[in-house]
Amino acid sequence: xxxxxxxxxxxxxxxxxxxxxxxxxEVLERALVASGTTLTTVAMRRIDAxxxxxxxxxxxxxxxxxxxxxxxxxxxxxxVLTAELAREALETDLLKLEVVADERTLLPDPIELLDAxxxxxxxxxxxxxxxxxDPVLARRLEAVGCAxxxxxGSPIGTxxxxxxxxxIEMIVADAGVPVVLDAGIGTASEAxxxxxLGCDAVLLATAVTRAADPELxxxxxxxxxxxxxxARHAGRIPRRYWAQASSPAAD
Amino acid sequence: xxxxxxxxxxxxxxxxxxxxxxxxIDAPAKGVAVAVDGSVVRRAxxxxxxxxxxxxxxxLTAVQGG
Numbered sequence: 351x352x353x354x355x356x357x358x359x360x361x362x363x364x365x366x367x368x369x370x371x372x373x374x375x376e377v378l379e380r381a382l383v384a385s386g387t388t389l390t391t392v393a394m395r396r397i398d399a400x401x402x403x404x405x406x407x408x409x410x411x412x413x414x415x416x417x418x419x420x421x422x423x424x425x426x427x428x429x430v431l432t433a434e435l436a437r438e439a440l441e442t443d444l445l446k447l448e449v450v451a452d453e454r455t456l457l458p459d460p461i462e463l464l465d466a467x468x469x470x471x472x473x474x475x476x477x478x479x480x481x482x483x484d485p486v487l488a489r490r491l492e493a494v495g496c497a498x499x500x501x502x503g504s505p506i507g508t509x510x511x512x513x514x515x516x517x518i519e520m521i522v523a524d525a526g527v528p529v530v531l532d533a534g535i536g537t538a539s540e541a542x543x544x545x546x547l548g549c550d551a552v553l554l555a556t557a558v559t560r561a562a563d564p565e566l567x568x569x570x571x572x573x574x575x576x577x578x579x580x581a582r583h584a585g586r587i588p589r590r591y592w593a594q595a596s597s598p599a600a601d
Numbered sequence: 602x603x604x605x606x607x608x609x610x611x612x613x614x615x616x617x618x619x620x621x622x623x624x625x626i627d628a629p630a631k632g633v634a635v636a637v638d639g640s641v642v643r644r645a646x647x648x649x650x651x652x653x654x655x656x657x658x659x660x661l662t663a664v665q666g667g
Contacts, residue, residue: 369665393666396607403632406663419667434641435661439634
């Protein structure tokens with residue numbers, strides 16, 4: 351029951367939140383605080399004269415570590431350049447590697463993803479790849495040196511939950527690095543389910559930032575991740591076909 | 602000379618450097634990274650890296666996402 355360690359770095363919370371989708375920085379701040387997260391994703395984009403480095407200033411003030419992503423990249427080459435820019439701007443070697451195939455599904459392109467992962471590990475990054483719920487690809491990503499694997503529950507932003515729990519269990523069973531369920535979570539029970547399946551952490555954004563009450567949903571997700579983690583380690587009862595009385599037999 | 606910074610044309614003095622390009626858009630000193638013609642220029646080299654006519658400069662920072 352020790353804490354989460356990714357690439358030799360201790361992560362203080364098993365709920366990793368994304369910052370994408372929040373209506374404004376005040377809403378984001380309240381949600382981040384309610385989630386109890388210590389690590390949160392950001393994207394790299396052209397600087398805007400109005401917003402400047404506002405997100406970074408907020409995260410610094412809240413003492414939350416940044417996990418830059420490569421969102422929007424379609425090829426390994428694009429992802430590698432974005433990663434280098436993120437490391438330069440944010441002075442961190444942590445990286446959520448994201449190489450998606452198309453806008454409609456936002457599913458990872460496994461060929462480009464593995465290629466980028468290998469290059470970035472060689473370049474000294476601590477690589478956390480957003481990957482398909484494919485146990486074979488997860489194993490290949492671990493083999494090239496990724497510090498964690500982050501399989502999707504369902505496509506980004508869909509809130510469809512964990513569509514293939516058995517695949518997630520197989521990834522967990524095989525993995526020698528932390529498994530982070532990333533993408534697809536819609537509500538608290540699904541975050542708890544991810545932890546019950548044996549994931550080490552949950553990464554989510556949309557489920558919180560686009561909820562009607564982001565702060566309350568962030569609170570719910572924090573409790574769900576804690577509950578699911580505790581249940582996983584408490585040793586659940588086996589499923590039985592027939593009833594088993596929990597009270598003594600009548601005299 | 603004229604260069605592109607984040608997709609907009611800017612007129613800079615001859616022999617301008619990456620640091621001059623950042624000053625032209627009032628970019629903060631921290632939390633940004635620069636690519637010139639598709640390659641990262643490290644912070645330590647901003648003041649000494651000259652720009653060529655027509656250079657494509659991208660200045661990035663962290664925004665909400667992921």
